[in-house]
Structure formats: structure tokens, C-alpha cells
Amino acid sequence: MAQVLEFKLPDLGEGLTEAEIVRWLVEVGDVVAIDQPVVEVETAKAMVEVPCPYGGVVTARFGEEGSELPVGAPLLTVAVGATEAPASPAPSTSSASSASSAGTPAAEEPSAGSESGSGSGNVLVGYGTGAPAARRRRIRPERVGTSAAPAPAPAPVVEHEPVPVAVPAAAGEVNGRQGPVAVVSPLVRRLARQHEIDLRRLAGSGPDGLILRADVDSAIRRAEEAARAQTRTTADGPVVAEAPTAGAAAPAAAAERIPLRGVRGAVADKLSRSRSEIPDATCWVDADATELMAARAAMNAASGPSGGPKVSVLALLARICAAALARYPELNSTVDTAAREIVRLPGVHLGFAAQTERGLVVPVVRDAHTRNAESIGAEIARLTELARTGKLSPAQLTGGTFTLNNYGVFGVDGSTPIINHPEAAMLGVGRIMPKPWVHNGELAVRQVVQLSLTFDHRVCDGGTAGGFLRYVADCVEQPAVLLRTL
Template sequence: MAQVLEFKLPDLGEGLTEAEIVRWLVEVGDVVAVDQPVVEVETAKAMVEVPCPYGGVVTARFGEEGTELPVGSPLLTVAVGGDAPASGGADEGSGNVLVGYGTGAPPARRRRVRTSPVASVRPAGGALSNGGSTAAARGADGTSGPLGTGRGSGARTAAPDRTDARGLTDGRGPTDARGRGNAGARATGPVPVISPLVRRIARENGLDLRELTGSGPDGLILRADVEHASRSAEGITRQPETLAVPRTPGTTPAAAADGTRVPLRGIRGAVADKLSRSRHEIPDATCWVDADATELLVARAAMNAAGGPKISLLALLARICTAALARHPELNSTVDMEAREIVRLGHVHLGFAAQTERGLVVPVVRDAHTRDAQSLSAEFARLTEAARTGTLTPGDLTGGTFTLNNYGVFGVDGSTPIINHPEAAMLGVGRIIPKPWVHQGELAVRQVVQLSLTFDHRVCDGGTAGGFLRYVADCVEQPAVLLRSL
């Protein structure tokens, strides 16, 4: 006999407690192999593919695309062992599911099979019953889910399969929300709801789903049932959209009577939390200086004219930063207020701000102090491309000790950036534009840039911060100054 194993959203590491379903990679009825990616999710740090530790046939999926699930909630169920077709070891789990951001196992080729008719699905470890109709596992329209409509251009309908809601039994038959004979099953077993969104609406409105009567097929609790119960409980009439802020792909804002509400979650929510914490905890100060970057641009042009990989301006600025941090290590530190200590860090892991379609992210170049300009250019290019395509891993986005913020790409001259908590400083670089400048005693048009340093005043005073910024400006104006530290 085949067993139905439940695969739950695993711990994604780095303190992450939830993830949003972006795209399902398998459908109900697909055969999956051990460690095959089955769903793509977005956390507060990155987009990751989640591999399944079981091999067998997918019997149910939980959650629509756009649904946010907490760690430990069910993702899908897989029929393994017995007569269930499988690939790569159906009855064995790899134990390899997400440590940080996933396993390295290559995905197996998907193939769709018609499984034996399924009447009900027992909880994990139970057996598949073969006496019912395939309609229990497929929608009434013959698709792989109750809300599925067939997908074009490679997209999948991410509606949950109703098997997981209506087919859960206690050994006496399907649970029926309208039948009193199964009251005992409803009291202890899973409550049949059409989607995780329904559970969330009920939770936000303080409703007990076990006390509701579902109006859907076989007692399935629909969103309308929860909304009606909420209105009845409060004794007032509310519009459905005020009960919750549903999210569907591409339409995150939800209209409300007092304006548009945009949920703070995913990367946007993580940025909000971190910046709020920075403003609350760090007593920051900012100093700035204008610098003549003409010679730096000339030096970069000469480097690139010599052949070989191109050197980016950001890489040269990063190399200047690491040299400045070697002279002023106070700014490459963090503050431990519980121990009342300043922790000076031995390695420079340089973060840089990158704007993407999903929001602001800060990829980190590891051991930037050991890299030359060519190596820094290559790593910046790799991380920037990963940020644009949404393939940055949690490891790429954590552990920074100092941040370089090139806001000049937005066409602005200056800024007072917020420190990337728990770091102690951030260097901001404005746009480089021609300006009148006194050069060698004469007025000339030079390429001028504004540099700003925002620093944690707990780790140093203005003298140290000013010394760091002045050294950076000197290297920008006279790149030969940097040779002393090479």
C-alpha cells in the first residue's frame, strides 16, 4: 500500500519564519524525485526553490501563488511506496531540505501519470483508498485542482487541491461540515477549508472554523462563509475587502475606503523592519565632502584601455573603502549593547545597495579587503545580475560589516543614508558631474562627486569619521595615494 507523506515548509534559516509562494513547479498527479524542487518561494531575503525530500506522486498542494505561509505549515502531500510510481527512491527522504537556501541535487524530469482513483487521503503515514472517484483528487472540470483552469505559457494555477480539504478522514468516512454525524471528527481532525487565505481571514476576525458550517461541496468552508460569520458576529455589515488584504500576483495593493493599503511583507517588509530598527537604536551622524573625481576617471579609462576584464567605478570605490577601513577600523565594527562593547571586526564584508523590481537589497562581497579591483568588479557584476533575476541566496544578503551606497545612479548629488543595522557606517556616493572647480590655482570644469559618510556615533567621534572621509576623498582626487596601501 502507498503511504501519503506530508511535506511542510522547512526552516529557511537566518531567522526566517515565513515565506510567500511565488510559483508552483509541480502539479497534482506529477511524479517527483527525491530533492526535486517543487515550489519557488520568496522570503524576506531572497527567492529560493524548495526541494521535496520524498519521491512519489503529488496528491495535494497547499496554498495559492501569492499566499504567505509560516514555517512548518503543509506545502504538499506525496504518495510514496506501494504501487505509487516514483523516481529516485520513492520511499526514502534525503533529509537535505533547505539548509539556508536549498540542496544541490539536480531536478528530475517531470512526467504526469494517472494515479489510481483516490477517494480519501489519510494524514501523513496513512494509506490511499482506491474505492472512490477521481473527482476527489481533481476538480470538477477535470483539471488538477478545484480552481485550476489549465495553464498557458508555462504558468500554473496555484489553487489548492480539494483532496487535502475534503478527503481527510478519521477512518469513518469523509468529514462533512453540514453533517452532525461527524462532529467528533471535526472536533479533533483538520477543518476543511478551500484555501489558507480562509484560515487567515478567520484568524484575523477571531473566528473558530470548527463552529462554522461550510456551504461548499462536502462541507468545504469557503471565504463567503467566513465573511458571513464575521458580519453576523459583529452585528454590522462590512465590505469583504475590509476583512483582509488579499494578495494575488501582480495586484498587491488592496483598495480601502481610506486609501490604498500595501502589505509590508517579503523584501519590502524586511527593509522596513531593518531601517526602523536602525533609526531606533543607532545614534547616527553624517558628514560629507565634495571631491574632484577627474583623475579617478582618467585612471579607470587607462586600466580598461590596457585590455583584460573591465574595471568598474564601483570596484575602484570599494577598493578605496577597504583601504580607508584598514586605517580607521573603528568604522568596521558593531555595537553589543547587552555586553556594552564595541566589536571591531577582522574581515571586511562589503555590502552595496542594489535597487531591484522587488525592492532594495544589499548583496555582500565577502572578504572585500583581500580582493583587487578586477576581483571586486567580477563579484559586483555577479551579485548585481543575481539581484536583478531574483536568485540571490540568503548567504549573499547577510553578514555585511560596511555598506557602499552609490545613489548617484538615481541622478542625485547627495543623501544622508540610514545605516544598515547592525553595521556602524555607510559611505554614500553621489553622481559625478562636470562643475566649475579651482584646479592648480585656476578655475576649470572638473568631474565632481559628493561623498557622504553616515556613522554610528557610539563607535567613534567626528575626528575619526572625518579622517576616514578625507582619506577616501584624497584617493578619489589622487588615485596614486592608494598605492601606499597596496
């Protein structure tokens, strides 16, 4: 006998509590295999394809594309094949009600020894798909000699079937309905509570009258417009709007509101926290990068036409930063504010800012202090491609100890970078361009770059920060200086 199992949105790690549905990969009625990706979601960290731990037929999906679901909310239901264990009778009305209110599926999961209930054994951060814990087996009434009325057949599950949420109803019928209001998303209910919207007064635009977030947003706008109209009244009565005269200015368009969520919301939170917690300072210097560019050209020429990937300027700067952090470890640290301690970190995990269609992300090159320029360049290229396709994992976006920000690709010379909390410093690199420069006592046209270092003044003083920046500039101007530390 087939059983309908509910798959909930798993904990995707790194403290994430919700995710936005970007694209469904299956339809209701599709047959899915164990560990087959069924939905693509976007979290505050990355785009993730979520695999389903069950194999069977998809009977329902919860959530439209573009909507947000909290961790633990139902994602979809799957009808799995017959099990070896005897089927359990349908729960009573009271037990079914309590199961629904607890957010658990009415159908009991297969036993550990059943074929359909055996999970894949794989783990997507925060949840496992192995065999479930031992459960008490229910016994059929006829097997113990008691008589009981046959249990009613479970109602068929349809796509976007709403999860009824009991809302105290006023006497009579509301919007042509009586009883509970159909709201599938806890986020929709929370949004309605925050703006004091009575869900009983809304007519849902979703399937079977399901109330969607768009319905609540529309109700909020109507309430705001009514409040603005109310403020226009005076003691003498309402203000009568005059007909527009010829040549009168058209009414101003309404401002566009863009939600801060997903990657953009995570970046906003981190930058705000950085500005509020870290007493940062910035120092900068112009450097003659002519010799660095010549050294890079020589490296790539020596590799030949098929001698491997080219070494990028960013890779060379990353290697220089790793060497500078070995000399000035104060900047490869973080501050434990609760313990009032500076924590110096043993390894350099170098983040680099990457602009993508989804916003600014900072992939992390692990153990940059153990890599050469070619290895760092290859890893930067790999992570950049993953960033562009939205396939970076949360682990690849966290754990950095120092960040390199090459904003010169946008055609600007300088900036005051905001530290990537909870790190202690960030090096910004402007564009490299020909400028007049005094070289060997004579005026010449050289390739000049501006370097900016923003640092946490709690971990070091200006002398240390200046020494770090000066060492980086010296390596840029005379790459041979770097050979002394390799």
C-alpha cells in the same frame, strides 16, 4: 504498496518563519524525482526554489500562489513507490485524530532501508533528506493470531484538500455546513482571530468550500464598513444620505493598502530598528573625481578589447573603502547592546545596495579586503545579476560589515543614508557630473561627486568619521594615494 508522504515547508534559515508561494513548479499528478524543485517561494531574504526530498507522484498541493505559509506547514504530499517493509494497518480514529492535530501525516514514513524512503542526503538550510530515524515497526494483527476488522482504505488526496480545523460550532447548520470549518492556512485563522471574525459565518470561495485569506479580508472590510456606518448615527436616529446634487464632488476613492511582507517587510523592519537603536550622524564632502575617472579609463584601455571585464566606478570605490577601513577599523564594527561592548570585526564583508523589481537588497562581497578592484568588480556583477533574477541566497544577503550605497545612479547628488543594522557605517555616493571647480588655482569644469558617510556615534567620534571620509575623498581625487596602501 504506495505510501503518501507529506512534505512540509522547511526552515529556510536566518530565523525566517514564513514564506510566500510565488509559483508552483509541479501540478497534482506530476511525477517528481528526489531533490526536484517543486515550488518557488519568496522569503524576507530571497527567492528560493524548494526541492522535494521524495520521489513519486504529487497527490496534493497546499497553498495558492501569493499566499503565505509558516515554516512547518504542509506544502505538498507525494505518493512514493512500494516499500520492502510490510504495510502498517490504518491507525485508529483516536490516533488519527491526534496525528492530524499534531500536524503530522497519517501515513507512516518508509523505513530507513526502503528504496522510496531513502532521501537524497542533501540539505536545504534547516532540514535534511537523509534516512529517517529508527521507528517502532507496527505488527499486523493476523501475524500475532488476533482477529481484527479490516482497516478502512485511506481517503484519496485531492489538490488543495483542506485540513479540517475543529471550530466550536453553534447548534444547527451554518452556511449549509455542519461540523468543522475548512481552513488550510494557520495565517488565515490567526488573521480571523485578530479581527474577531467568526469563521463559521463565512462561505469559502476555494475548492470544496475552503476559506481563503481573501474571504477573511472581505469579511474584515465589511465589518469596518458596518462600524463606520454605525458611527454616523445620532441620538435622533440614523443620518439619511442626501442625493448628490449637480456639480457635487464625487466621493473620495478608498485608500490602497499594501502589505509589508517579503523583502519589503524585511527592509522596513531593519530600517526601523536602525533608526530606533543607532544614534547616527552624517558628514559629507564634495570631491573632484576627474582623476579617478581618468584612471578607470586607463585601466579598461589597458585590458584591451578581450582582456576581461571592465572595472566599474563602484568597484574602485569599494576597493577604496576596504583600504579606508584598514586605516579606520572603528567603522568596521558592530555594537553588542546587551554586553555594552563594541565588537571590531577582523574582515571586511562589503555590502552594496541594489535596487531590483522586488525592492532594495544588499548583496555582500565576502572578504573585500583581500580582493583587488577587478575581483571586487566581478563579484559585484555576479551578485547583481543574481539579485535581478531573484536568486540570491540568504547567505549572500547577510553578514555584511560595511555598506556602499551608490544612489547617484538615480540622478541625485546627495542623501543621508540609513545604516544597515547592525553595521556601524554606510558610505553614500552621489552622481558624478561636470561642475565648476577651482583646480590648481584656476576655475575649471571638473567631474565632481558628493560623498556622504553616516556612522554610529557609539563606535567613534566625529574626528574618526571625518578622517575616514577625507581619506576616501583623497583617493577619489588622487588615485595614486591608494597605491601607498596596496
